[in-house]
Amino acid sequence: MKLGESTECVLHAVTALAQLGGEAASAGQLAEHYGVPAAYLAKQLQSLVRAGVLTATTGPRGGFRLAMPPERITLLHIVEAVDGALPFYKCNEIRQNGRGGIPSEQCLAPCGLAVRMAAAEAAWRASLAGETVADILASLPEGIPERTRALLARER
Amino acid sequence: MKLGESTECVLHAVTALAQLGGEAASAGQLAEHYGVPAAYLAKQLQSLVRAGVLTATTGPRGGFRLAMPPERITLLHIVEAVDGALPFYKCNEIRQNGRGGIPSEQCLAPCGLAVRMAAAEAAWRASLAGETVADILASLPEGIPERTRALLARER
DNA sequence: GGCGTTATACTCGGATACCACGTGTCCGAGTACCCCCGG
């Protein structure tokens, strides 16, 4: 029960892109910015493109940029894009299997365990869906966005 | 980001044990009761013993039994025992690494991303900690506890 | 000087090895029970 190691990289990468205000940055730039393998970061950012959180453009001066304003991108969007949106708990209805299997006519109500596990998972998702990238930007230390822009901006 | 397949088996196994009211059942019995591999279930139940949720006795008429009354066993106890209690999200402080690393004197406040991820995880844990095995028993269909006792009880 | 063409360098995108965790299985150590024997 843990998120992939790459989730942290991607969260920070999106934060950096948000500081650029719609400008693009290449995977190589972002990787160098955080000291992570470039090819690996690129692979993860692709899943964000598929999820519609980022857009990608090829060629010189290309790269990744936000597909939505930061206020509309929630942490849940990013986490689900990178780590998958499958439910944590999969109910296989084993209550109906084996020697003690409950006859299906008594299983009209969903399995109580599955209901509780789903509720906990919903609480997690709701918490992540309540925080946006804009909230993260607002909590950065003073002067960091300007510094990020200076480091990542590409002079024409 | 998903729980192990075995979590479901273990949750149901504990539910079955709770229906026995402190009586013991062997791993083999429980496995047959749910149609799952016996050796595998036994392996998982061991981690519950280590976590103090169950007690185990060897020898004939031995097996596993609850170490606490069902009202005191929460779903979080079980899930953490089986799946580990590690945090989902591990903050490696990559904000301090690489070319854009933030100097440590500006990192007195914890990383905002880590704070949000931890909050979501806390919501998940709180939801699971609010549900006990006794709640699960109360939501079972009519007559199931009696049936489980009849199937799992071992005549002296 | 302005425009079209060409060459270039840079970007993403998917396909490919490597490794760790979880799944599934097995056999050995220990113990409570049951049977048998002796008193």
Next chain:
DNA sequence: CCGGGGGTACTCGGACACGTGGTATCCGAGTATAACGCC
């Protein structure tokens, strides 16, 4: 008939293969740019 001892069968507990998902990496397809030559 009662008590003790030994054998037995049953239980958990940890050690051992196997497979899948994630990590890390590479090279190829495509494009905007920039330079160059021509008009």
